Amino acid sequence: MIANLSITEENYIKAIYHLQQTDGNVTTNEVAEMLHTKAASVTDMLKKLNAKNIVNYAKYQGFTLSDDGRKIALSIVRKHRLWEYFLVEKLQFGWDEVHEVAEELEHISSLKLVEKLDAFLEYPKFDPHGDPIPDVNGKMVYQPQINLTDLPPSELAEVTAVGSQSTELLELLKHKKIAIGTKIIIKKKFLFDNSIEIKLQNQAAFTISQQLAQALFVKKTPNE
Amino acid sequence: MIANLSITEENYIKAIYHLQQTDGNVTTNEVAEMLHTKAASVTDMLKKLNAKNIVNYAKYQGFTLSDDGRKIALSIVRKHRLWEYFLVEKLQFGWDEVHEVAEELEHISSLKLVEKLDAFLEYPKFDPHGDPIPDVNGKMVYQPQINLTDLPPSELAEVTAVGSQSTELLELLKHKKIAIGTKIIIKKKFLFDNSIEIKLQNQAAFTISQQLAQALFVKKTPNE
C-alpha cells in the first residue's frame, strides 16, 4: 500500500520522523520551522497525510507517524544515507558537503536502484556522519554511544556521530580535524565554562567549547 | 545565466532538443505527443521558456532552442547518459532497464556531482545505447554510423546505437541477443517485405524485420 508520494509529502514525512525521534509527539510549529514553511501549510499537509493514514493526527493535539508512515520515513532515510555513503566513498566528496545532494537523491523512486546501490556499496551499516543505515526492512544497528560531555577523562574513545549536519558545525570539525572514527581522549574539564581539553592521535592537546563537545558522540574503545 | 529550472521545464527543453535533432523546426503537437500532454499545455510552457530566452518562438511558426536553451539541453543529456552508464557499468543494470531511472536522476542539480561522477566513471564517451555523452562544454564525439538498412551485404559491421529506448525494442533486442558492440553481417535482403537476413558471431543466420533493421545503427569495421 505504499502510495505514490510527491517529493513534498516525502519531505514532510521525513521531518516528522526526525522530530519524533527526540520529541515523541510532534507539533505544527516544529515542522514548519524545520521545513522553512508556515504553520498553515503544515496543517494543510497534515490533513492530506492523515487522509492517507500516514500520520495519526487530531486537531490541536499534535501528531505522530503511523506504522505505514514510519516505514516510508525509514525507506527515505535509508536512501539518504546510502547516497551519502556513495558520495563520500566512491565519488570522493567531503563528508561535510554531501547532505544537500543526498536531499535530492533520496527522492529517486526506483526500489531496484536502492537495492543495487546497497549491494555495490557492500551493505554499509553507517553513513559518513556515523548515523546507522536502515536495511531493506527498516532495521538498523543500534550503536551504544555517549555524548562527549559524558565521557570520563583519560578514557580512549572514538567519534561515532555528530549532532547535526549544519555547515557551520561541519566546517568547524574539518578545521579541527575531527571526523567519524577519530580517536579522542579527554585531558581535563573546566568547570568555569564547561570547555574540555581533548587530545587526538599525534597532535597536541587543545580545548573545545561546551557547544562543540555537546555536538560530538563517541563510543568507548578498549585501550589497546 | 543558467536559471533555476523546474523538472517540468527541463523535460520540455529536453524534448525540444531531441525533436530538433531530426526536424530542425519543432512544432507544438510534436512536443505534446512526446511528453504525453496536450497542445495547449505546450503553448503555455513555450511562452514561459520564451520569456526566459530559452526558445526562439513566434506564434504559429514553430520554434527552436536558443543558444542558452541548447546548453541547458546538453547538460541534461550529459547527466542522463552518464547516469545510464553508471547504472549499467557499476550497478549491473541491464541496458534495457536504465532509461526510466535515468529520467529521474538527470534532474539532480549539483554540478559538482556530475563532474565527480564523470571522473569516477573515467570519462566515458558513449552511453550503453551507443549514444555519445556530451562533455562538460557540451561537445560530443561524432560517430560515423549508418542505418543497418544501408549496410551493403557481406560487410562486417558493429552495432553502435539503437533508434529508440522503447521497452518493446529493447526487449526484442535482448531476445535476439543484439546489443551495442555486437558484430553483424548482412547475408541477404528480401525485397518483398524488406526483411534482412543477418548473421552474428557464433550463431546461425536469422531474419529480422524491416522495422527492426531501421532501429539499428552500425559502423563498418575493417575486416580483420
Add this chain to the structure above:
DNA sequence: TAATTATTTTAGATTCGCCTAAAATATTAT
C-alpha cells in the same frame, strides 16, 4: 479562575502545470 499569550486551524488568494472548449491561424484540397 479569568485574562493574556501562544499555537493551531480556517478562509481566501496566488502560482504552477495541466485540462477542455472555442477562436484564430495555417495548410491542403477542390
Add this chain to the structure above:
DNA sequence: ATAATATTTTAGGCGAATCTAAAATAATTA
C-alpha cells in the same frame, strides 16, 4: 481562390502547495 481540414493559441477552470490574515483553541500567568 475558396472551402475544408488541421494545427495552434486563447480563455477559463482545476488541483497541489504555498501564503497572509483572521478565528478558534490551548497554555500560561496574574
